[in-house]
Amino acid sequence: MGLKERLENQANAITSVAEHDIEQLEQLLDACEATLRAKNQIVVSALGKNVPICEKFAGTLNSFGLECRFMHTNSAIHGDLGILKPGDLLIIVSKSGSTEESLRLAKEAKRKPITTWAFSCRADSPLTKLTTRTTYVCLTHEGDLWNLTPINSSMVFLAAFNAIAIELASRLGCTKDTFLENHPGGAIGRKGKRIGKPK
Numbered sequence: 001m002g003l004k005e006r007l008e009n010q011a012n013a014i015t016s017v018a019e020h021d022i023e024q025l026e027q028l029l030d031a032c033e034a035t036l037r038a039k040n041q042i043v044v045s046a047l048g049k050n051v052p053i054c055e056k057f058a059g060t061l062n063s064f065g066l067e068c069r070f071m072h073t074n075s076a077i078h079g080d081l082g083i084l085k086p087g088d089l090l091i092i093v094s095k096s097g098s099t100e101e102s103l104r105l106a107k108e109a110k111r112k113p114i115t116t117w118a119f120s121c122r123a124d125s126p127l128t129k130l131t132t133r134t135t136y137v138c139l140t141h142e143g144d145l146w147n148l149t150p151i152n153s154s155m156v157f158l159a160a161f162n163a164i165a166i167e168l169a170s171r172l173g174c175t176k177d178t179f180l181e182n183h184p185g186g187a188i189g190r191k192g193k194r195i196g197k198p199k
Contacts, residue, residue, distance in 0.1 A: 009143040013152040014159045017137045024135040028117060029164050031089055031133065033171055035115070040087035041067035045076060047101055049150045050093045050157060057161035063182045064165070064174040073101045077108055086113040094118070095153045097125025097136075106130035119160075121153055 001009075017025075032042055042061065044054040054070050061068035071080050073092070084090060090109055094102040097120035106127055109116050116131040121139040128134040137160070143152040168174075180192035 006143065009141075010152055010155045013139065013143065013156055016140075017156050017160065021135075021137045024137070025160055025164070027133070028091070028119070028135045029167055031115065031117065032164060032168055035087070035089040036066055036168065036172060038087055039067075040089065041069060041085065042089050042091065043069050043071050043083055044091045044093065044161075045071045045073045045102075045105060046093040047073045047099060049154050050095070053154055053158045053161065054091075054093055056158065057165060060162070060165040061168065063179055064169045064172075065178045065182060066168060066172065066174070073099075073105050076105045077101075081108060081112070084109065084112050084114055088114045089117060090114055091117045091119050092127060092131065093120070093157060094125075094127055095121045095139075095150060097122045097127035102127055103130060119157070121156075 035042055042058075044057055046054045051070075051072065058068040058070040069083055071083050071090075092102050092106055092109075097118055103126055106116060106118070107130055110130065115133065118125065118127040118131040118134040118136075120127060120134070120136050122128075123134075123136045125136070128136070137156055139153055139156065141147050141152065142149055176195075180189070180195070183189055183192070
């Protein structure tokens, strides 16, 4: 298998989710929309390689002016649970849905008046039994040499969150002006200035 085939393998993993798991992702999208319309916040939590995936999701929503925060699963039980407010939506991302830290977070979060949502690659994971709702995506192989390295799972989580973020921006009427106000730096900021200042 060469580089082209490895890229195609990742693309196929995303296509499979779009074809087979879209209904579950739509339910998560609807929950995110309802949370934001109620003036509450989305909180995403993860460990390891899924940390930058969740940070990207939160950052993208923030750039649209939508309330989303990242909470590291390890830090949650050491004070960061204070991030969570009544009515919030907590999405716990874990491929296996069985990591000790994720399970501990789910148990502690049940004490709060929030909605908890497991996002994993296992329909019957222990995490799904501890959260209010769950979304799982079918993943047959990670696409690496041993089916161990988080490659396809991270790619699928990233693609799903990107799609949810863009759809939320569309549903909630986010504007280019708001985006440019929140993103004044870098190449995007320079391009925005050429387009014109936000009105």
